[in-house]
Amino acid sequence: xxxxxxxxxxxxxxxxxxxxxxxxxxxxxxxxxxxxxxxxxxxxxxxxxxxxxxxxxxxxxxxxxxxxxxxxxxxxxxxxxxxxxxxxxxxxxxxxxxxxxxxxxxxxxxxxxxxxxxxxxxxxxxxxxxxxxxxxxxxxxxxxxxxxxxxxxxxxxxxxxxxxxxxxxxxxxxxxxxxxxxxxxxxxxxxxxxxxxxxxxxxxxxxxxxxxxxxxxxxxxxxxxxxxxxxxxxxxxxxxxxxxxxxxxxxxxxxxxxxxxxxxxxxxxxxxxxxxxxxxxxxxxxxxxxxxxxxxxxxxxxxxxxxxxxxxxxxxxxxxxxxxxxxxxxxxxxxxxxxxxxxxxxxxxxxxxxxxxxxxxxxxxxxxxxxxxxxxxxxxxxxxxxxxxxxxxxxxxxxxxxxxxxxxxxxxxxxxxxxxxxxxxxxxxxxxxxxxxxxxxxxxxxxxxxxxxxxxxxxxxxxxxxxxxxxxxxxxxxxxxxxxxxxxxxxxxxxxxxxxxxxxxxxxxxxxxxxxxxxxxxxxxxxxxxxxxxxxxxxxxxxxxxxxxxxxxxxxxxxxxxxxxxxxxxxxxxxxxxxxxxxxxxxxxxxxxxxxxxxxxxxxxxxxxxxxxxxxxxxxxxxxxxxxxxxxxxxxxxxxxxxxxxxxxxxxx
Amino acid sequence: xxxxxxxxxxxxxxxxxxxxxxxxxxxxxxxxxxxxxxxxxxxxxxxxxxxxxxxxxxxxxxxxxxxxxxxxxxxxxxxxxxxxxxxxxxxxxxxxxxxxxxxxxxxxxxxxxxxxxxxxxxxxxxxxxxxxxxxxxxxxxxxxxxxxxxxxxxxxxxxxxxxxxxxxxxxxxxxxxxxxxxxxxxxxxxxxxxxxxxxxxxxxxxxxxxxxxxxxxxxxxxxxx
Numbered sequence: 001x002x003x004x005x006x007x008x009x010x011x012x013x014x015x016x017x018x019x020x021x022x023x024x025x026x027x028x029x030x031x032x033x034x035x036x037x038x039x040x041x042x043x044x045x046x047x048x049x050x051x052x053x054x055x056x057x058x059x060x061x062x063x064x065x066x067x068x069x070x071x072x073x074x075x076x077x078x079x080x081x082x083x084x085x086x087x088x089x090x091x092x093x094x095x096x097x098x099x100x101x102x103x104x105x106x107x108x109x110x111x112x113x114x115x116x117x118x119x120x121x122x123x124x125x126x127x128x129x130x131x132x133x134x135x136x137x138x139x140x141x142x143x144x145x146x147x148x149x150x151x152x153x154x155x156x157x158x159x160x161x162x163x164x165x166x167x168x169x170x171x172x173x174x175x176x177x178x179x180x181x182x183x184x185x186x187x188x189x190x191x192x193x194x195x196x197x198x199x200x201x202x203x204x205x206x207x208x209x210x211x212x213x214x215x216x217x218x219x220x221x222x223x224x225x226x227x228x229x230x231x232x233x234x235x236x237x238x239x240x241x242x243x244x245x246x247x248x249x250x251x252x253x254x255x256x257x258x259x260x261x262x263x264x265x266x267x268x269x270x271x272x273x274x275x276x277x278x279x280x281x282x283x284x285x286x287x288x289x290x291x292x293x294x295x296x297x298x299x300x301x302x303x304x305x306x307x308x309x310x311x312x313x314x315x316x317x318x319x320x321x322x323x324x325x326x327x328x329x330x331x332x333x334x335x336x337x338x339x340x341x342x343x344x345x346x347x348x349x350x351x352x353x354x355x356x357x358x359x360x361x362x363x364x365x366x367x368x369x370x371x372x373x374x375x376x377x378x379x380x381x382x383x384x385x386x387x388x389x390x391x392x393x394x395x396x397x398x399x400x401x402x403x404x405x406x407x408x409x410x411x412x413x414x415x416x417x418x419x420x421x422x423x424x425x426x427x428x429x430x431x432x433x434x435x436x437x438x439x440x441x442x443x444x445x446x447x448x449x450x451x452x453x454x455x456x457x458x459x460x461x462x463x464x465x466x467x468x469x470x471x472x473x474x475x476x477x478x479x480x481x482x483x484x485x486x487x488x489x490x491x492x493x494x495x496x497x498x499x500x501x502x503x504x505x506x507x508x509x510x511x512x513x514x515x516x517x518x519x520x521x522x523x524x525x526x527x528x529x530x531x532x533x534x535x536x537x538x539x540x541x542x543x544x545x546x547x548x549x550x551x552x553x554x555x556x557x558x559x560x561x562x563x564x565x566x567x568x569x570x571x572x573x574x575x576x577x578x579x580x581x582x583x584x585x586x587x588x589x590x591x592x593x594x595x596x597x598x599x600x601x602x603x604x605x606x607x608x609x610x611x612x613x614x615x616x617x618x619x620x621x622x623x624x625x626x627x628x629x630x631x632x633x634x635x636x637x638x639x640x641x642x643x644x645x646x647x648x649x650x651x652x653x
Numbered sequence: 654x655x656x657x658x659x660x661x662x663x664x665x666x667x668x669x670x671x672x673x674x675x676x677x678x679x680x681x682x683x684x685x686x687x688x689x690x691x692x693x694x695x696x697x698x699x700x701x702x703x704x705x706x707x708x709x710x711x712x713x714x715x716x717x718x719x720x721x722x723x724x725x726x727x728x729x730x731x732x733x734x735x736x737x738x739x740x741x742x743x744x745x746x747x748x749x750x751x752x753x754x755x756x757x758x759x760x761x762x763x764x765x766x767x768x769x770x771x772x773x774x775x776x777x778x779x780x781x782x783x784x785x786x787x788x789x790x791x792x793x794x795x796x797x798x799x800x801x802x803x804x805x806x807x808x809x810x811x812x813x814x815x816x817x818x819x820x821x822x823x824x825x826x827x828x829x830x831x832x833x834x835x836x837x838x839x840x841x842x843x844x845x846x847x848x849x850x851x852x853x854x855x856x857x858x859x860x861x862x863x864x865x866x867x868x869x870x871x872x873x874x875x876x877x878x
Contacts, residue, residue, distance in 0.1 A: 109674040109677075109678065110674065110678070174685065177681075178678050178681050178682055178685075179678075181677075181678075181681055182674050182677045182678045182681065185669065185670060185677050186668040186669050186670050186672065186674050186677050187668065187669065187674070188669045192669075212681055212684060212685045212688075213684065213685065213688050214688075215685070216685050216686070216688040216689035216692065217688055217689075217692045219689060219692075220689060220692035220693055220696070221692070223817070224696070224817070227806070227813070227817065231806060231807070232807045233806050233807060233812075233813040233817070234807065234809065234810050234812075234813045235696070235810075235813055235814070235817075240704075240705060240706075240809060240810055241700075241703040241704060241705045241809075241810050242700070242703075242810060243699060243700070243703075246696065246699065250692060250696075253692075
């Protein structure tokens with residue numbers, strides 16, 4: 001490579017500006033990650049507002065702010081939004097932005113499919129959210145138990161939007177999962193062996209497998225429900241002899257792995273954050289990886305612990321109780337590994353670090369309350385009470401959301417070339433931390449005193465008033481905490497402190513390139529010899545006891561002869577581990593990049609129109625529905641054909 | 654703009670496994686599809702024998718309207734024929750892929766008739782499509798005759814789960830026929846070359862998978878009573 005010092009420093013100019021068409025046609029994994037991040041934060045506000053309205057209703061006994069019908073829509077949409085439109089896509093934002101950077105790749109395996117996943121997610125999110133403005137939002141709970149959600153008891157359009165919306169979002173998640181799993185399996189830089197991958201990439205890898213294997217099950221469960229509602233089939237019709245538990249089993253065979261789909265990426269993020277700010281390698285890397293795999297594996301064998309109250313019998317209850325307790329082992333192992341990572345380290349309490357430590361503490365509380373309902377007799381006292389609500393908010397907000405905030409503060413400089421304001425961040429952290437505990441801790445007590453979930457109002461004199469008041473005040477405090485974050489986020493993009501390539505002195509590959517990274521990520525693909533390639537260069541003293549070898553490098557050379565061509569043409573495309581601060585265009589470097597294209601967006605729009613025709617058909621407007629099917633189907637087939645027959649890159653000369 | 658001979662060929666990217674990304678992705682897709690069909694087949698098996706009204710797959714039943722004894726509805730001999738046709742289509746699929754991969758091997762001066770047959774990817778792709786379409790024809794016949802005998806998707810649990818399971822499989826065969834038909838069209842237009850073999854390869858993997866699923870369905874739904 002030529003000189004390094006001559007080019008102007010990119011980071012002083014901040015993030016480059018893009019026009020609207022750049023965003024609509026982008027196939028760059030970093031820009032798609034940005035799209036995911038912003039869209040998911042928007043839906044976070046939507047889901048948060050839904051929660052605040054519910055807490056306003058429940059602040060005192062006999063609240064009259066909303067009707068029972070509206071309340072049903074609020075809790076259904078709050079759950080659905082936070083699971084499918086907030087936490088999963090926030091994780092997807094990090095999958096997109098980080099996975100190729102962490103494994104030393106120039107893009108994901110299928111860049112255009114990646115854009116397609118995002119557009120399908122956006123359209124699916126709107127499809128399921130917009131009905132709330134017409135008082136027609138889904139109202140059968142985020143788990144949509146039959147027979148309540150069948151045509152007999154939910155005649156309106158509400159649940160159609162849920163069934164079809166989740167189906168659309170499933171397409172997005174599956175397409176993205178095939179893409180990221182292929183990327184991780186097949187596009188690692190020479191020497192980036194599986195056991196050298198950053199833990200975030202490892203946890204993401206496990207999550208992709210969970211999506212690949214769990215989503216087809218909910219797809220089928222949804223098809224059954226859709227057929228029951230639209231065509232009068234009998235899958236959930238008890239009068240025709242159907243098993244009243246079929247939906248619950250199918251839903252939770254998907255739904256429990258889904259829980260790990262939500263939490264494992266956050267585990268991965270804090271596994272990046274903690275070593276960086278402890279200035280130590282992660283304690284027990286291999287065990288953290290193995291326990292992540294074990295959590296994913298066991299996650300398929302515990303689903304019926306959501307169903308202890310339905311009367312499955314002593315054998316099933318015992319087996320699922322035991323497997324559920326078993327899953328606490330790998331989770332506990334992770335917690336101890338994080339604590340031992342901090343032990344003896346020189347800690348820097350940045351905002352990201354505070355959020356990561358909060359995850360350890362809050363997730364542990366949620367984990368312990370989880371153990372209390374792993375035992376069926378104990379669970380029978382807790383099921384369908386606010387105790388359960390407290391539990392899963394401790395693991396999903398105290399766990400997943402805290403971890404994602406840690407990730408945002410940590411990776412913001414890599415995304416935008418500027419740091420977020422640490423003082424505002426600290427305020428955000430403490431406000432958020434206090435508000436979170438004020439909201440959800442009292443729910444344990446309300447639940448133990450017998451307050452059921454999902455009730456839209458309650459009478460005075462049952463001992464629930466104080467706890468509900470505290471919960472509501474906590475929820476109201478979350479709004480200013482988030483506004484502070486949003487202000488910091490938007491402001492820091494333009495006016496934050498310029499960060500440089502590696503502001504946190506971190507250890508993994510993504511910190512060896514400029515911030516924000518150039519479109520091709522790596523001008524030369526780095527050759528990796530250890531788990532912490534950056535510390536090999538900057539802090540060799542931290543690398544005692546971390547294994548080094550040329551493993552994987554020889555294999556790469558053997559397969560391609562002397563000229564190792566990692567996505568490029570020249571031998572010079574691969575180089576020993578190094579820091580890149582020079583910024584050239586892909587053209588100057590002769591790196592082929594995929595062309596921007598709008599076709600994935602149009603294919604996604606075709607899918608949206610196809611699915612939208614079904615509620616129209618449900619309203620007996622068949623002519624319009626057939627027209628929509630024709631239009632949507634034509635768009636889908638036509639643009640898909642155009643997409644597949646257009647080469648991704650220009651031929652190189 | 655000096656093009657080298659293969660400048661339009663897909664770039665040979667280095668990959669960690671040495672496999673093409675598309676091949677890795679199709680295997681994961683097949684893994685996902687396994688869970689899809691596992692859910693459908695389990696539901697069918699769970700609902701077996703739980704019908705409150707006929708028609709039934711393997712049992713004689715009494716029509717409540719007429720009081721008439723009705724025969725079991727599944728026609729195993731007919732379906733055995735369509736199963737055989739579908740299995741044979743996997744053979745022609747293998748031949749099609751081999752023909753595309755061997756396109757560049759030297760052609761004998763006077764190729765024998767069987768040499769030409771063996772190396773005609775068009776013939777084998779066409780045969781595969783034809784046998785897939787034949788299978789679908791049998792399925793269409795089966796579905797219509799069932800409806801005539803009173804078994805609709807709304808009739809009972811067997812109707813709902815049978816039509817949905819075999820219908821999903823039929824939809825997969827249909828997608829496969831369209832996919833292979835597209836490859837055949839490209840072959841007719843410009844001839845598939847060894848560098849295109851991967852496209853045929855992943856289509857073939859999909860096709861064999863759909864075949865294997867049918868073996869499971871045929872055994873569990875038709876043969877085991």
